[in-house]
Amino acid sequence: MSDAISPLASPFPALPAIAGATPHIVRAGYKDWGRCDLTYIELAEGTAVAGVFTRNVCCSSEVELGRQNIAQGQARALVVNAGNSNAFTGYRGREAVEQIMDQVAAHIGCAREQVFVSSTGVIGVPLPKDKARAGIEAALLAAPCTWEDAARTIGTTDTFTKGATASAMIGDTRVSFSAIIKGSGMIAPDMATMLGYVFTDAAVSPAFLQECLSAANRETFSCITVDSDTSTSDTVLAFATGKAGNSPLTSFDSPGADAFAAALHDICRQLAHLVVRDGEGAQKFIAVSVSGAVSDESARKVGLAIANSPLVKTAIAGEDANWGRVVMAVGKAGEPADRDRLSIGFGGTWAARDGQPLADYDEAPVAAHLKGRDISIEVDLGLGEGRATVWTCDLTHGYISINADYRS
Amino acid sequence: MSDAISPLASPFPALPAIAGATPHIVRAGYKDWGRCDLTYIELAEGTAVAGVFTRNVCCSSEVELGRQNIAQGQARALVVNAGNSNAFTGYRGREAVEQIMDQVAAHIGCAREQVFVSSTGVIGVPLPKDKARAGIEAALLAAPCTWEDAARTIGTTDTFTKGATASAMIGDTRVSFSAIIKGSGMIAPDMATMLGYVFTDAAVSPAFLQECLSAANRETFSCITVDSDTSTSDTVLAFATGKAGNSPLTSFDSPGADAFAAALHDICRQLAHLVVRDGEGAQKFIAVSVSGAVSDESARKVGLAIANSPLVKTAIAGEDANWGRVVMAVGKAGEPADRDRLSIGFGGTWAARDGQPLADYDEAPVAAHLKGRDISIEVDLGLGEGRATVWTCDLTHGYISINADYRS
Numbered sequence: 007m008s009d010a011i012s013p014l015a016s017p018f019p020a021l022p023a024i025a026g027a028t029p030h031i032v033r034a035g036y037k038d039w040g041r042c043d044l045t046y047i048e049l050a051e052g053t054a055v056a057g058v059f060t061r062n063v064c065c066s067s068e069v070e071l072g073r074q075n076i077a078q079g080q081a082r083a084l085v086v087n088a089g090n091s092n093a094f095t096g097y098r099g100r101e102a103v104e105q106i107m108d109q110v111a112a113h114i115g116c117a118r119e120q121v122f123v124s125s126t127g128v129i130g131v132p133l134p135k136d137k138a139r140a141g142i143e144a145a146l147l148a149a150p151c152t153w154e155d156a157a158r159t160i161g162t163t164d165t166f167t168k169g170a171t172a173s174a175m176i177g178d179t180r181v182s183f184s185a186i187i188k189g190s191g192m193i194a195p196d197m198a199t200m201l202g203y204v205f206t207d208a209a210v211s212p213a214f215l216q217e218c219l220s221a222a223n224r225e226t227f228s229c230i231t232v233d234s235d236t237s238t239s240d241t242v243l244a245f246a247t248g249k250a251g252n253s254p255l256t257s258f259d260s261p262g263a264d265a266f267a268a269a270l271h272d273i274c275r276q277l278a279h280l281v282v283r284d285g286e287g288a289q290k291f292i293a294v295s296v297s298g299a300v301s302d303e304s305a306r307k308v309g310l311a312i313a314n315s316p317l318v319k320t321a322i323a324g325e326d327a328n329w330g331r332v333v334m335a336v337g338k339a340g341e342p343a344d345r346d347r348l349s350i351g352f353g354g355t356w357a358a359r360d361g362q363p364l365a366d367y368d369e370a371p372v373a374a375h376l377k378g379r380d381i382s383i384e385v386d387l388g389l390g391e392g393r394a395t396v397w398t399c400d401l402t403h404g405y406i407s408i409n410a411d412y413r414s
Numbered sequence: 415m416s417d418a419i420s421p422l423a424s425p426f427p428a429l430p431a432i433a434g435a436t437p438h439i440v441r442a443g444y445k446d447w448g449r450c451d452l453t454y455i456e457l458a459e460g461t462a463v464a465g466v467f468t469r470n471v472c473c474s475s476e477v478e479l480g481r482q483n484i485a486q487g488q489a490r491a492l493v494v495n496a497g498n499s500n501a502f503t504g505y506r507g508r509e510a511v512e513q514i515m516d517q518v519a520a521h522i523g524c525a526r527e528q529v530f531v532s533s534t535g536v537i538g539v540p541l542p543k544d545k546a547r548a549g550i551e552a553a554l555l556a557a558p559c560t561w562e563d564a565a566r567t568i569g570t571t572d573t574f575t576k577g578a579t580a581s582a583m584i585g586d587t588r589v590s591f592s593a594i595i596k597g598s599g600m601i602a603p604d605m606a607t608m609l610g611y612v613f614t615d616a617a618v619s620p621a622f623l624q625e626c627l628s629a630a631n632r633e634t635f636s637c638i639t640v641d642s643d644t645s646t647s648d649t650v651l652a653f654a655t656g657k658a659g660n661s662p663l664t665s666f667d668s669p670g671a672d673a674f675a676a677a678l679h680d681i682c683r684q685l686a687h688l689v690v691r692d693g694e695g696a697q698k699f700i701a702v703s704v705s706g707a708v709s710d711e712s713a714r715k716v717g718l719a720i721a722n723s724p725l726v727k728t729a730i731a732g733e734d735a736n737w738g739r740v741v742m743a744v745g746k747a748g749e750p751a752d753r754d755r756l757s758i759g760f761g762g763t764w765a766a767r768d769g770q771p772l773a774d775y776d777e778a779p780v781a782a783h784l785k786g787r788d789i790s791i792e793v794d795l796g797l798g799e800g801r802a803t804v805w806t807c808d809l810t811h812g813y814i815s816i817n818a819d820y821r822s
Contacts, residue, residue, distance in 0.1 A: 064745030064753040094741045096754065096770035129738030130771045233724045234642075316641045316724070320817035330537025333502045337472030345472040346504065362504035363538045403814050409728035410810065 014283035014291050014379060014399070015166035021153040021184040022171060026050030026247025027205040029156040030148040034141025036089035036127065036134070042159045044138075045086040046145035047203070048114070050247045055081035055122065056216035058223045060240035066093035067100040068123050069241060071107070075119040079212025081245055082116040085142065086160045086201060087125040088188075090133050098132035105135055109142050124201050124241050126188065127162055157186035160201055163408075164188050164284055170276035174208075174269035176262030179252035181208035183269055187242075187277040189284070202227070202242040202277050208266060209248035211256040218267045219244045219274075226274040229306060229396045232285035233405070234314040242277075244270065282397045287404025290322055292381045292397065299392030304341045309396030311339035312383065319401035325376040327369055329357040336385060347388030352376065354384070422691035422699050422787060422807070423574040429561040429592040430579060434458030434655025435613040437564040438556040442549025444497035444535065444542070450567045452546075453494040454553035455611075456522070458655045463489035463530065464624035466631045468648035474501035475508040476531050477649060479515070483527040487620030489653055490524040492611060493550065494568045495533040496596075498541050506540035513543055517550050532609050532649050534570055534596065565594035568609055571816075572596050572692055578684035582616075582677035584670030587660035589616035591677055595650075595685040597692070610635070610650040610685050616674060617656035619664040626675040627652045627682075634682040637714060637804045640693035641813070642722040650685075652678065690805045695812025698730055700789045700805065707800030712749045717804030719747035720791065727809035733784040735777055737765040744793060755796030760784065762792070 027049055034044040057076045059069045085106055092099045107121040114121075125133060157167045172183040187202035204219075219242070227242055248254070255263050283291055294312045299305035312318055315335040321328035329350045336343050346361035353375030357367050375381065381400075435457055442452040465484045467477045493514055500507045515529040522529075533541060565575045580591040595610035612627075627650070635650060656662070663671050691699055702720045707713035720726055723743040729736035737758045744751050754769035761783030765775050783789065789808075 062742065062745035063751050064741045064756065094738060094753065094766065094769065094771075096768075098770075129741060130766065234722070314642070316813070317817060320814060323814070324818035326818075330502060333472045333537060334470065337470035343471050345502065348472065348502075358502065358538065360504075361502065362506075363502070400818075401814065402818065403811055405724070406728060406731070406809065406811050406814055409725060410732035410734075410808075 010165060012165045012284050012288055014288055016280065016283065018154050018157065018167050018169050019171055021169050022182045024182060024184050024205040024247060025207045025249035026053060027245060028150045029153065030145050031151050031155050031159040032141055032144040032148050034087065034137045036087060036137060039089070043088040044141040044145055045156050045159045046142065047084040047156065049082050049084070049245055050249060051082065052248050053081050054079060054210050054212040054215050054246040054248070055243060056212060056219040057241065057243045058219060058227065064094060066091060066125065067103045068092060068125050071103055072122055072124070072241060075122065076216070078119050080120050081122055082114050082120040083110045083122070084203060084243065084245070085110065085121065085123045087123070087133060087138065088127060088160055088162050090125055090127040090131055091129050092125040092133040093129045095130060095132040102133040102135050102138055106138055106142060109139060113146050122243060126160070126201055153184050153186055157188070160186065161188040166284060168277070168280040168284065170273050170280065172269040172273040174262070174265040176208065176252040176255065176266060179250050181206055181250040181252055181266065183273050185273050185277055187280060189281045201240070204244040204270065204273055206244070206246045207248070207250040208246050209250065209252050209254040210246040210266065211254065214256050214263070215244055215246050218270045221267065222271040222274040226271065226278040229309070229394065230278045230282050231310060231313050231396070231398050232282065279397060282399050285399035286408045287402040288399030289402055289404070290379055290381050290400040292322055292383065292399060294383045294385070294396045294398065295393070296385045296387065297393040298387040298389055300342045300390045301392040302394055303392070305392040305394035306396065307341050308336055308339045308343070308385065308387065309394050311335045312385065313396045313398035316401055319398065322376065322381055323400035323402045325373070327352055327357060327372045327376060332383060332385065333358070342389060343387050344389060349386040349388065351384040353382050360388070418573060420573045420692050420696055422696055424688070424691065426562050426565065426575050426577050427579055429577050430590045432590060432592050432613040432655060433615045433657035434461060435653060436558045437561060438553050439559050439563050439567040440549055440552040440556050442495065442545045444495060444545060447497070451496040452549040452553055453564050453567045454550065455492040455564065457489050457491060457653055458657060459490065460656050461489050462487060462618050462620040462623050462654040462656070463651060464620060464627040465649065465651045466627060466635065472502060474499060474533065475511045476500060476533050479511055480530055480532070480649060483530065484624070486527050488528050489530055490522050490528040491518045491530070492651065492653070493518060493529065493531045494609060495541060495546065496535060496568055496570050498533055498535040498539055499537050500533040500541040501537045503538065503540040510541040510543050510546055514546055514550060517547060521554050530651060534568070534609055561592050561594055565596070568594065569596040574692060576685070576688040576692065578681050578688065580677040580681040582670065582673040584616065584660040584663065584674060587658050589614055589658040589660055589674065591681050593681050593685055595688060597689045612652040612678065612681055614652070614654050615656070615658035616654050617658065617660050617662040618654040618674065619662060622664050622671070623652055623654050626678045629675065630679040630682040634679065634686040637717070637802065638686045638690050639718060639721050639804070639806050640690065687805060690807050693807035694816045695810040696807030697810050697812070698787055698789050698808040700730055700791065700807060702791045702793070702804045702806065703801070704793045704795065705801040706795040706797055708750045708798040709800040710802055711800070713800040713802035714804065715749050716744055716747045716751070716793065716795065717802050719743045720793065721804045721806035724809055727806065730784065730789055731808035731810045733781070735760055735765060735780045735784060740791060740793065750797060751795050752797060757794040757796065759792040761790050768796070
């Protein structure tokens with residue numbers, strides 16, 4: 007945890023216990039720090055699992071093995087190592103992950119493929135096997151902890167601890183969700199890693215859980231950016247223990263499936279926003295809403311081009327209604343756009359319409375909006391029905407200080 | 415011009431006069447500044463022209479008309495307005511450009527299509543037609559100026575004046591090149607615009623001039639980035655007056671064509687480097703060399719992913735040999751790469767080979783290299799014969815100050 011807490015931080019919410027999912031934390035000592043850095047979450051027999059992973063082709067062994075193991079659909083444990091990402095460490099890194107999987111599987115008496123491992127921290131240093139072994143041994147004996155403890159322990163350079171909750175009615179049964187996430191602080195010379203975990207007591211088939219998670223991911227985690235740099239280790243896993251006793255969900259035809267999918271989507275959006283709110287150096291939370299695109303996917307790409315533009319992000323940091331930079335970012339996105347149909351606004355006030363500055367544009371409400379913490383940029387491409395919202399933060403001196411003002 | 419000159423600046427070279435190309439400058443007063451801001455360059459009858467333009471779909475009318483008019487292959491004049499990009503100004507912007515073309519064409523007695531216009535500066539404000547008309551009137555009467563005067567006049571927030579020269583032997587005839595460029599400083603709330611102009615006295619057909627310029631562009635202007643933001647107005651034009659009296663070049667089969675193409679390539683590379691050396695906030699000039707890719711184009715894309723990564727650029731600013739961030743950038747590029755064949759070095763010293771940190775990696779020479787002004791990053795993908803070099807600068811507090819620390 008950093009000393010300076012993000013001005014966009016929100017307090018850790020009250021997360022319900024999830025029957026069948028029990029967190030534990032210990033200090034493996036992956037770094038020379040006086041804090042817990044190994045999280046072990048035991049999952050009840052029959053827990054369904056789904057996951058989405060980084061598309062970075064230089065991904066870690068954790069991501070590689072996790073992606074393989076999702077296929078069999080069941081999980082009995084999750085291990086998260088903080089302080090070392092174990093990425094780009096060749097066969098030694100892979101051996102360390104396999105050792106953890108074997109050790110936990112032997113203890114629980116489950117298949118190795120049902121143990122999921124994530125690691126976050128410095129790249130290029132193999133995870134020390136002796137520390138991992140001793141850490142796991144201690145974790146298997148440790149007393150349960152709170153979700154907040156677990157959320158704090160998976161963090162690295164995060165400036166605040168991040169969790170979210172949701173619930174849904176399936177028939178007469180209320181199912182609960184608790185979720186934790188880390189990511190986007192970066193003070194050590196490490197790469198940002200986003201790791202998120204959603205736990206629910208709902209009974210859901212692995213295939214339907216994956217369908218809901220993938221759909222939620224497309225409109226939440228895949229619609230945020232802090233600095234356009236994709237980590238080697240990004241992972242979001244959803245675990246459903248089935249302990250709520252609802253009639254199991256297997257598709258959108260199951261009663262209550264829509265409510266479940268909506269709750270999962272809601273919690274993913276909450277988690278994604280928390281990561282942006284802890285973006286490196288962030289002073290403002292920015293929502294970019296694009297409408298009138300030829301498709302939703304095209305709208306998302308245009309939104310990301312705007313959200314990744316250093317010139318747009320520095321303009322917002324400077325509280326400057328520089329809509330010309332938004333025009334530029336739309337035009338470079340590589341997606342269908344027509345300059346003469348393009349409209350741009352801030353906080354609900356149009357600055358330019360149909361390819362020209364508005365004759366009666368009143369900058370006063372826009373200037374007032376830009377002084378706030380929560381900023382919205384509206385773009386209408388005027389071409390079709392495609393729409394998307396993308397979230398990011400501003401680009402400030404804080405980002406440079408975090409990432410350049412040191413010598414490793 | 416900014417007060418603080420880039421530490422990477424180089425002095426303006428001695429540029430030869432080019433027979434048939436005569437520059438003039440005047441003060442049109444597009445901004446409230448006490449400097450010349452309109453450049454008029456008259457070109458001899460028979461001057462061949464070629465051009466490359468921004469791919470930003472929200473391009474200015476100047477770009478749109480220039481792209482159309484290149485087709486007929488001949489140029490008689492170039493007008494460059496500084497202080498107003500005239501982009502995103504609808505029909506009013508277009509009328510201003512057409513007025514300039516008509517006014518100059520009437521004076522020279524040439525076709526309107528032979529007059530090329532560029533504008534650079536703030537977006538969204540139509541170029542004032544009265545100022546343009548009076549400025550052109552004065553320019554048509556002004557005495558010729560030097561290339562350095564012209565280079566200074568096309569600049570906006572550049573911190574130094576940029577020019578380059580080259581020459582080539584075509585048979586027994588020496589042909590000369592003089593070129594000027596502006597771009598990449600950004601202190602006002604404007605978008606960076608790169609405008610470059612190459613003048614040669616060689617006799618060349620328009621088609622072959624275009625072929626050589628397009629080829630040079632692919633390995634020079636298309637291989638630089640300061641902040642990944644593509645302008646609405648980028649333009650590079652090459653003019654060949656034919657006054658050197660060489661036997662005209664019409665293809666690579668013409669004697670001397672190789673020497674001509676090499677000289678044009680050389681001058682384009684010089685100009686491109688000058689823009690990076692004036693990158694906003696730049697403290698270091700970075701060359702990213704990628705080899706072992708499946709194709710040259712794939713190597714270029716990987717190089718640009720590295721050169722556009724804020725985490726790589728801040729690491730270089732911090733003189734930090736953070737090769738893990740280079741791994742990340744390679745992995746996110748979307749191009750073929752194999753983590754376990756990837757090698758990364760700085761200044762000729764390998765830090766990681768074949769997917770793992772080097773056991774005997776000595777950071778001392780790398781640390782010494784990173785303290786310098788000229789930095790090289792080497793990446794070998796280990797897959798094929800494709801290679802490319804991309805140039806950029808570091809990302810510093812200066813960039814944030816230039817682009818965020820004001821309120822327009």
